[in-house]
Amino acid sequence: MKFQDLSAVIDVLDAAYDEGIHTFMCTTHDRVGEIVDYMRTKPERYAEQIFYPGMPYAHKYANAMTEDGMVGAIKRFLPDGGLLDAAFKGGMSVAKKDIEGITTLLIDAEMKMFQGLPTPVIFLQNVVVDLLLGLGFKDAFRIFADHVRKKYNAEPGFITMNLPSLLEVLKEVGVENPVVCSNINKVGFRMSGGGVAAYEKALNEYEFQAIAMSVFASGAIPPREAIEWVCKLPNLKSIVFGASSRANIHSTKILVDEYWVD
Amino acid sequence: MIRIGMVGLGKMGLSHYSMVNAHPDVEVVAVCDSSAYLLGLLNRYTGVETFNDMSKMLAQSKLDAVIISTPSVLHAQMVKTALDAGVNVFCEKPFSLDPSTSRDLTELARSKKLVTQVGYHYRFVGAFKEVKRLLDSGAIGKVSHILAEAYGPVVLKPKGSTWRSKKSEGGGSLYDYAAHPIDLVNWYLGVPSEVRGTILGQVFSKETDDEVFSTMVWPDQTTAQLSVSWSDPSQRKMSTKITVFGSNGRITADRQECQTFLTDATAAPEGYIEGWNVRYTTDLTDEVYFYVRGEEYSAQLDAFVKRIEGGEVEGQNSFGSATGADEVLAMMVADANRDYTGIAAGSAPQADRGLFRRRTRS
Numbered sequence: 361m362k363f364q365d366l367s368a369v370i371d372v373l374d375a376a377y378d379e380g381i382h383t384f385m386c387t388t389h390d391r392v393g394e395i396v397d398y399m400r401t402k403p404e405r406y407a408e409q410i411f412y413p414g415m416p417y418a419h420k421y422a423n424a425m426t427e428d429g430m431v432g433a434i435k436r437f438l439p440d441g442g443l444l445d446a447a448f449k450g451g452m453s454v455a456k457k458d459i460e461g462i463t464t465l466l467i468d469a470e471m472k473m474f475q476g477l478p479t480p481v482i483f484l485q486n487v488v489v490d491l492l493l494g495l496g497f498k499d500a501f502r503i504f505a506d507h508v509r510k511k512y513n514a515e516p517g518f519i520t521m522n523l524p525s526l527l528e529v530l531k532e533v534g535v536e537n538p539v540v541c542s543n544i545n546k547v548g549f550r551m552s553g554g555g556v557a558a559y560e561k562a563l564n565e566y567e568f569q570a571i572a573m574s575v576f577a578s579g580a581i582p583p584r585e586a587i588e589w590v591c592k593l594p595n596l597k598s599i600v601f602g603a604s605s606r607a608n609i610h611s612t613k614i615l616v617d618e619y620w621v622d
Numbered sequence: 623m624i625r626i627g628m629v630g631l632g633k634m635g636l637s638h639y640s641m642v643n644a645h646p647d648v649e650v651v652a653v654c655d656s657s658a659y660l661l662g663l664l665n666r667y668t669g670v671e672t673f674n675d676m677s678k679m680l681a682q683s684k685l686d687a688v689i690i691s692t693p694s695v696l697h698a699q700m701v702k703t704a705l706d707a708g709v710n711v712f713c714e715k716p717f718s719l720d721p722s723t724s725r726d727l728t729e730l731a732r733s734k735k736l737v738t739q740v741g742y743h744y745r746f747v748g749a750f751k752e753v754k755r756l757l758d759s760g761a762i763g764k765v766s767h768i769l770a771e772a773y774g775p776v777v778l779k780p781k782g783s784t785w786r787s788k789k790s791e792g793g794g795s796l797y798d799y800a801a802h803p804i805d806l807v808n809w810y811l812g813v814p815s816e817v818r819g820t821i822l823g824q825v826f827s828k829e830t831d832d833e834v835f836s837t838m839v840w841p842d843q844t845t846a847q848l849s850v851s852w853s854d855p856s857q858r859k860m861s862t863k864i865t866v867f868g869s870n871g872r873i874t875a876d877r878q879e880c881q882t883f884l885t886d887a888t889a890a891p892e893g894y895i896e897g898w899n900v901r902y903t904t905d906l907t908d909e910v911y912f913y914v915r916g917e918e919y920s921a922q923l924d925a926f927v928k929r930i931e932g933g934e935v936e937g938q939n940s941f942g943s944a945t946g947a948d949e950v951l952a953m954m955v956a957d958a959n960r961d962y963t964g965i966a967a968g969s970a971p972q973a974d975r976g977l978f979r980r981r982t983r984s
Contacts, residue, residue, distance in 0.1 A: 419859055428784060459663065490914045494640025496668040521913035525644070549904050552913040552920075580904040 366394055375606035377409065379613045385412040385483070385541075385600050389420075393473035400477065414483035414519060415470040463500065464507045471512065481539050482508040483517035493526055498533045505535045515539050515569075524553040527566040541571035541600060546589040549577035560593065569597040576601070584615055591619035624930055627652040627685045627709075629676055629700060631660055634714050634741070635691035637914055642689060642923045644912035647931065652683040676700060680707040687737070687930055690714060693785035694792025698723045705730050710737040712926050716801045717944040719792050721952050724945035732942075735935050739926045740944035742805040744862060746918035746925070748906025749880040750806055753864060753873050756882060757810055761890035762868030768810065768846035769867075770803035774860035776852035780826040787827055794830035795852040796822060796951060803862055805947040807838065807846045810866070813946040814838035814846070820957040825853035836954050877916075878903050 373384060373395070386392045392413075399406045424433035471482070484504055492500045505516035517539035520526040530538050548555035563570055575590045576583060590599060599616060603609045626648055628639045635655070643650040654673040655661055661672035673679040680688070680703065687710035690700050698718040704711045705727065717740045718724045731738045744750050756762065776798070777787070785791035786798060807814075816839045823833035832853040838846040852860075866873045871884040882899045884890055890899075910920035922939070929937045936942070 432784070459667075487915055490912075491637060491640045494644040494912060494914055495636070495664070496643060496670075499667055522644075525912075547904070548909065550909075550913060550917075552910055555909060578902070578904050580902065 366391070366398070369395055370398060372603060372605065372609070375609050376603065377406065379609055381609070381613065382408040383410050383412060383598075385414060387417045387485070388413055388415045388470040388473065389417045396473050396477065410478040410480055411474055412481045412483060412517065413471065413474055413479055414485045414517075415467065416485060416488065417470075460503050463503050464511075467504070467507055468511070479512060479514055481515045481517045482512060483519050483539075483541065486519040486521055489518050489520050489526065490522055493520070493522060493529060498529050501530055501535055502533045505538065517541060517571075519573075521550055522553045523551070524558045524562045527562055527568060530568070531566065537567055537569065539569045539571065539597070541573055543574040543577075544570070544572035544590060544593065544596070545575050545577040546581050546586060547577050549580060550574060563593055563595045570595055571598050571600055572596055573600045575599055583612065587612070587615040588619050591616070591621065624648045624686045624927055625651050625684060627654065627679050627683055627688045629654045629679075629688050629690045629704075630692035630696075630714075631655040631657070631664075632691060635689070637919065638689050638691055638712075638741075638923065641912060641914050641920050642927070645923065645927055646911060647927055652679050652685065654679045676703060677707075680704065680709065685709050687712065687926070691741075694719060694797055695785070695790065697792075698727065701727050702730070705734060705736060708734060708736070710926075710930050712739045712741070712923070713941075713944075714741045715805070715944065715947070716740075716792065716797050716951060717941060717948050719797070719948070719951075721945060721949045724941065724948045728941040728945055732935065735933075737926070737929045737933070737935060737937070738941040739922070739929070739937070739939045740941065740947075741922065742802065742939050742944065742947070743916075743918040743922045744802050744806055745809055745938055746921040747877055748903055748908075748917075749875040749877060749901070750864065752880040752901055752906050753806075753866065753875045754809060755891060756873055756880075756894075757866065759889055759891050761871065761882070761884060761887075761894065762866065762873060763870030763885075763889075765811065765844055765866055765868045767844070767867045768807055769849070769865040770807050770846055770862075771849045771864075772799045772803045772860060772862040773850070773854040774799065774852050774857045775855055776860075777826050777832055778853060778855050780828070787830060789830040794822075794827070795832050795850055796834050796954060799852045799860065800834040800836075800848060800850040800954075801947055801951060802860075803848060803850065803864065804838075804950045805944070806862075806864055807848075808943070808946045808950065810864075811840060811844060811846065813949055814953075815841050817950065817953045817957045819962075820954045820960075822954070822958045825851070834954065836957065838950065880906065 399409060421433055508514045508516045516535065518526060519541045521543060523540065523542040526540065543550045544559055551559050572590050576586045601612055603612065624647055626642055628635055628650060631639065631653060639650060639653065642648050650670060652671040652673060653661065653664060654676050656674060661674065664670055665672045671683060688704045690697060690711065690713045692700060694716055697713055701711055701713055718727065757765065786793040818837045818839060820836040822831035825832040832851060834848060834850040836848045838848065861876060863876045870886055871882060874881045880901045882894065884894060884896055884899065887894050887896045907917050910917045911924060912920055925938060
């Protein structure tokens with residue numbers, strides 16, 4: 361409830377910024393757009409601020425699919441619905457460029473709110489990544505990676521709950537040195553595809569930039585124990601954590617500074 | 623390898639497809655849908671065989687099982703076609719819109735010794751499983767009442783163009799949302815003998831219901847109240863909550879945790895103490911082979927696959943159990959049309975005329 365008020369979110373971001381945490385990993389929810397707009401008005405205050413957008417804001421699409429069906433939902437979020445009307449009418453052959461076109465338009469629509477601000481990594485959210493991974497829609501990862509590299513000069517990022525199998529597929533389709541964010545925690549919480557042992561093996565064997573999330577396993581691991589464990593892992597690039605107050609940002613930052621060895 | 627065919631590729635169908643395709647013992651060899659564009663896309667990018675006719679798919683693809691995720695009104699006929707072809711069936715909920723059809727299909731599947739399952743995934747959520755374990759152990763004593771709630775943001779404006787907005791196709795919050803808490807209550811207490819005071823309310827929809835409120839009654843006077851809305855803008859996604867009141871305590875469970883208050887912990891499972899007990903989802907959830915949108919979705923498909931491998935005809939959420947939910951849904955539809963005018967304000971009924979007398983105004 362606290363975050364209903366935009367200023368409460370800004371306060372937390374300010375606290376993180378002042379602790380030296382200048383990267384904000386966020387969704388593309390409309391409210392994030394409001395935060396971004398606010399920061400844009402104070403370029404001096406947020407001179408070092410960078411954003412890692414994660415798209416799409418999946419509930420928006422899921423709810424739209426319930427209301428309008430899959431094709432209707434995609435059309436709703438495309439800048440120009442008319443473009444696709446012909447393609448969606450059955451009988452028309454499916455050209456690969458159609459799909460590339462749709463995908464890149466959807467990406468551009470989601471990225472609009474970050475215009476003019478640094479977004480060095482652009483993530484595809486786990487619901488979409490893992491859905492595509494399960495379906496075997498491997499080329500989608502390549503299309504996404506190529507587009508964010510070319511158009512936004514950004515690194516493609518992938519959030520997943522199935523790290524080992526995603527890394528194998530990214531390698532197969534030639535997405536090189538991707539940023540991959542997944543749950544990495546001492547108790548193996550939501551680390552699908554083999555748990556801690558398989559994830560440690562993946563960190564050692566694949567060339568990728570690993571970001572650990574859910575290091576506290578939704579509160580199941582005491583903070584010090586969680587951070588100490590995760591900081592010892594090989595080849596970890598960074599840790600993303602959720603925070604709701606200045607106090608917990610400060611205490612987490614102190615723990616990371618204590619255990620993190622570059 | 624279990625060879626599976628997908629029938630219907632909407633929101634649920636695609637996510638089932640993704641999860642079951644990732645299962646180490648499964649190969650999705652064919653898909654069937656009415657959208658030529660979608661089929662073309664899947665065929666081109668994944669190589670899967672595609673059909674726009676289920677019977678053709680069954681005839682050509684040598685399937686062990688199908689997963690049916692079509693609009694609810696189509697379930698019964700498609701399930702029958704699949705059973706007649708001798709394949710095991712996973713069907714989305716609700717099973718069918720007519721309990722007598724549900725019973726017939728249950729019998730047909732049993733006679734053919736086929737594995738059946740309906741997508742009541744909440745029975746695979748750790749916290750709701752814990753409620754079942756607590757009730758089976760008698761931890762909270764004699765249950766007097768359950769409050770079963772589900773809220774979510776599906777219909778927040780007065781339009782919508784899919785089958786979900788049409789009652790005739792099995793849309794509406796009763797079949798889409800209320801079916802889940804009803805199925806959980808059935809799991810905990812069995813099928814009620816009566817329902818009373820059902821309101822199928824409208825907030826935005828013209829052709830169907832957005833809210834369901836009802837009271838379920840069991841022969842021993844245990845009751846449950848159902849409170850459901852899919853037009854709740856405060857929720858980010860569907861949230862379901864169960865509260866059970868008993869003579870020795872109370873249990874409250876949602877997807878995140880199971881909280882239990884016990885007056886006396888003697889009958890409770892090991893580790894439970896007098897007073898408040900909290901079990902979090904992290905402790906109650908087993909790891910799954912592949913994760914897309916919640917462990918319970920992967921877990922229910924894994925259960926289906928394992929039952930096929932083991933030839934276990936009876937199991938969690940089989941057609942027989944899902945028929946119970948269809949029976950309650952039908953009771954609620956009938957009750958919502960029942961004439962309650964006799965007990966309107968200012969015209970309190972006389973005791974000897976009964977609670978549900980027909981309207982016979984002079």
